[in-house]
Amino acid sequence: xxxxxxxxxxxxxxxxxxxxxxxxxxxxxxxxxxxMHHAFWLQAHGQSTLAHFQFQTAYEQAKKxxxxxxxxxxxxxxxxWYRMYGSSLNLFLNKPTGNDRIQGEYRDSLRxxxxxxxFQSEWGKTPEQAAQVRDFMFGVGEVIAGIFCxxxxxxxxxxxxxxxxxxxxxRMYSSLNNIWAGHQAMISLKKWEEGPLKAAQQE
Numbered sequence: 001x002x003x004x005x006x007x008x009x010x011x012x013x014x015x016x017x018x019x020x021x022x023x024x025x026x027x028x029x030x031x032x033x034x035x036m037h038h039a040f041w042l043q044a045h046g047q048s049t050l051a052h053f054q055f056q057t058a059y060e061q062a063k064k065x066x067x068x069x070x071x072x073x074x075x076x077x078x079x080x081w082y083r084m085y086g087s088s089l090n091l092f093l094n095k096p097t098g099n100d101r102i103q104g105e106y107r108d109s110l111r112x113x114x115x116x117x118x119f120q121s122e123w124g125k126t127p128e129q130a131a132q133v134r135d136f137m138f139g140v141g142e143v144i145a146g147i148f149c150x151x152x153x154x155x156x157x158x159x160x161x162x163x164x165x166x167x168x169x170x171r172m173y174s175s176l177n178n179i180w181a182g183h184q185a186m187i188s189l190k191k192w193e194e195g196p197l198k199a200a201q202q203e
Contacts, residue, residue, distance in 0.1 A: 025065075032062040036075065043083060046094035048102050055079055074148040081144055089137060129179060136175040142168030 035058035042051035055076075062072055086092045088106050096102055146164030149157055 028061075028065050029067075032058045032065065032067070035061065036079075039079065040082065043079075043086065044091070044093050046092060046096045046100060048083065048096040048100040051083075068152075071148075071152040074151040078144055078148050081141065085137060085141075089134070089141075126182075129182060132175040132179045132182075136172050136179075139168040139171030139175065142171065144168075 036055060039051045039055035039058060042054055059072060059076060083102050084105050087095050142164045146161045146168060150161035
């Protein structure tokens with residue numbers, strides 16, 4: 001959670017760092033960058049309604065000031081991703097409740113109908129599969145953050161963005177590969193149980 005907030009602060013800070021090579025004044029950039037950061041802060045503390053209006057206000061302020069629309073779209077997508085998956089990935093300090101529940105967020109889906117299932121998770125049927133899916137989602141977050149960073153920064157920011165995107169893609173590939181390997185292993189085990197093992201038991 002804290003790592004996400006630190007990275008977000010650096011990314012939003014890039015608005016102000018790019019003020020010298022932009023027509024938008026530094027003080028205006030500082031203001032809407034701070035407002036966007038506050039929207040993420042509100043969301044992290046479970047205040048989803050306030051966070052939504054805070055972000056929309058900052059977004060319109062930045063748009064009116066003439067901020068690069070690609071940068072705004074990138075951070076808007078990051079904000080949408082954070083709201084949708086933040087609760088499941090434990091990126092919120094306080095989960096939204098009551099009227100602050102997020103419409104369309106990814107929620108836990110416990111399989112209450114099968115009381116004999118010892119492991120229950122929205123991420124997978126086994127602890128290993130759930131761990132791989134969580135790792136995949138973390139990789140997706142890294143790629144999104146990397147793309148955003150590449151959009152709003154230059155110089156060293158590009159190097160950081162490339163590193164984040166590379167690590168995210170590697171993490172996604174590794175997790176998907178492990179999930180597929182586990183699936184193949186289960187198929188092989190099932191074939192062995194229905195073939196050689198069954199034949200051996202019948203002898």
